[in-house]
Amino acid sequence: MNIAIIGSGTMGSGIAQVAATAECRVKIYDTKKEALEKAKQSLEKILNRLIEKGRIDDIEKTRIQSNITYVESLKDLSDADLTIEAIVENLDIKQKVFKELESYQSDEAIIASNTSSLSIASIASALEKPERCIGIHFFNPAPLMPLVEVVPAVQTSSKVFEDVFSIIESWKKIAVKAKDTPGFIVNRVARPFYGEALRIYEEGFAGLPEGEAGFATIDWAMKELGGFRMGPFQLMDFIGNDVNYTVTETVFTAFYYDPRYKPSLTQKRYAEAGYLGRKSGKGFYNYSENAKKIPPVKDKAQGEKIFNRILVMLINEAADALSLNIATAKDIDLAMTKGVNYPKGLLSWANKKRIDWCVEQMDFLYDTYREDRYRCSPLLRQLNKENKVFEI
Numbered sequence: 001m002n003i004a005i006i007g008s009g010t011m012g013s014g015i016a017q018v019a020a021t022a023e024c025r026v027k028i029y030d031t032k033k034e035a036l037e038k039a040k041q042s043l044e045k046i047l048n049r050l051i052e053k054g055r056i057d058d059i060e061k062t063r064i065q066s067n068i069t070y071v072e073s074l075k076d077l078s079d080a081d082l083t084i085e086a087i088v089e090n091l092d093i094k095q096k097v098f099k100e101l102e103s104y105q106s107d108e109a110i111i112a113s114n115t116s117s118l119s120i121a122s123i124a125s126a127l128e129k130p131e132r133c134i135g136i137h138f139f140n141p142a143p144l145m146p147l148v149e150v151v152p153a154v155q156t157s158s159k160v161f162e163d164v165f166s167i168i169e170s171w172k173k174i175a176v177k178a179k180d181t182p183g184f185i186v187n188r189v190a191r192p193f194y195g196e197a198l199r200i201y202e203e204g205f206a207g208l209p210e211g212e213a214g215f216a217t218i219d220w221a222m223k224e225l226g227g228f229r230m231g232p233f234q235l236m237d238f239i240g241n242d243v244n245y246t247v248t249e250t251v252f253t254a255f256y257y258d259p260r261y262k263p264s265l266t267q268k269r270y271a272e273a274g275y276l277g278r279k280s281g282k283g284f285y286n287y288s289e290n291a292k293k294i295p296p297v298k299d300k301a302q303g304e305k306i307f308n309r310i311l312v313m314l315i316n317e318a319a320d321a322l323s324l325n326i327a328t329a330k331d332i333d334l335a336m337t338k339g340v341n342y343p344k345g346l347l348s349w350a351n352k353k354r355i356d357w358c359v360e361q362m363d364f365l366y367d368t369y370r371e372d373r374y375r376c377s378p379l380l381r382q383l384n385k386e387n388k389v390f391e392i
Contacts, residue, residue, distance in 0.1 A: 001167070004029065004080035006097060008039035008070070011114060012086035014142030017043060020067035021143075022171040027080065029071050036070040043068070046143075078104040082167065084136055086114040094118070095126035102127050110160055112136040116187055117250045120153035120180045130155035134164050137184060138173075139339050147339035149178045149185055174338050176331035182254035185327050185335040187247060189346065191261050192313035194244060197222075197232035198264035200309060206302045212294040215284040220296035221303035226311065227343035233284040237277030241270050241284075259373040260317070311349065312361040316377050318346035319358075322390070323379035329392045347390040350380070359384045 003019040005012045008030040016039075020026045030036050047061040056064075074097070077083060083101060085094060098111055105111070112134050113123050124133035135151030148168045152161045161177075168175040178184040183191070200206075201214050208214045219231020236244045245267045252261040270276075270283065277283030286292075318332050327335065333345025350358050362376035383389065 002079050002081045004077040004083040006085040007087040008035045013039045017143050018171055020064045026068045027071050074101050075104050082110045084112045091118055094123050099126045120151050124153045124155045131157040146174045148173045148175050150175050151178045151180050153180050176335050179326045183251045186339040189317045189321055192317055193232050196310045196313045198266055206305045216296035221306040225303050225307040229341050237283035241276045245271050315346050315350045315358050319377035319379045329390050351389040355384045
């Protein structure tokens with residue numbers, strides 16, 4: 001199968017590696033020759049590292065590399081069966097590229113976007129044959145993260161969806177179907193992990209200290225009591241405060257300013273100050289060589305309050321995603337465990353904590369704040385009334 005990748009950055013190169021490993025013939029396109037050379041060198045380093053770890057041998061390395069070619073013209077992608085775009089998150093640019101690409105390809109070729117936040121329907125509208133367009137959202141790093149969200153637009157044909165779903169599974173990835181709504185599954189359901197952690201910090205909830213000790217305390221609660229691999233502030237620093245804030249702002253705007261997705265002024269100020277996280281040497285934490293590590297306040301009662309509040313907000317968001325048919329219960333739980341490494345699926349977690357507990361927690365938050373941000377999902381309330389649980 002002939003696969004084309006538009007964009008030779010980290011994500012595009014990673015997707016190319018996945019496809020080439022799965023015995024596809026891959027062409028990576030970029031407008032900049034130096035970017036293509038950098039991608040080639042990066043793949044060399046990655047494959048050498050895999051050899052050192054005993055994951056592949058020299059023969060496999062050569063096979064993967066021989067499956068990839070690097071091109072500087074969109075015309076060179078004319079023979080692609082499937083093209084995956086992984087460029088800047090700008091609708092106008094994506095539409096322009098897709099429009100030109102379509103003029104070079106056959107009517108049967110599938111054209112996909114790896115966008116994490118833009119409407120697939122809007123991207124598809126630039127094509128003469130919008131039914132060939134679909135979202136294929138990989139997670140970073142693509143070779144390591146098992147989840148791929150497959151997102152059909154309202155225009156996408158059922159055959160294109162079925163073909164793409166099969167292709168992704170043949171690449172040994174876990175494919176889930178997501179509705180074409182802002183954030184799809186993961187970036188929508190995960191918003192409270194960041195947003196509620198920031199809100200808890202801003203209000204000094206449960207006597208939280210200010211500054212790094214406060215961030216560390218919230219992270220400690222989520223890791224120690226919740227089993228998360230990284231706390232929300234660690235993760236925001238890893239992603240980049242500028243990137244994470246922009247995604248939140250995009251989702252907030254796309255949902256017509258629903259207060260559940262309201263961005264945080266704290267994060268905005270950190271981004272404005274240049275405290276972007278690991279990549280800038282300072283974010284919520286200081287990553288400079290001689291920086292003094294400030295410990296968390298390890299109070300279990302305080303930590304449980306923090307953990308329970310963030311968890312129930314995540315559960316509530318997952319329940320709403322299910323009620324609005326964003327995805328099936330199984331796929332929502334798969335997406336959160338395989339896409340962002342949550343220790344449990346959120347709907348399974350809700351069953352374990354009990355649905356009545358979830359409703360009580362949400363009602364307590366709403367009664368306390370009287371903000372629509374804390375409205376309980378109607379589905380949670382219905383399940384509680386009927387004494388049922390999520391069927392996963």
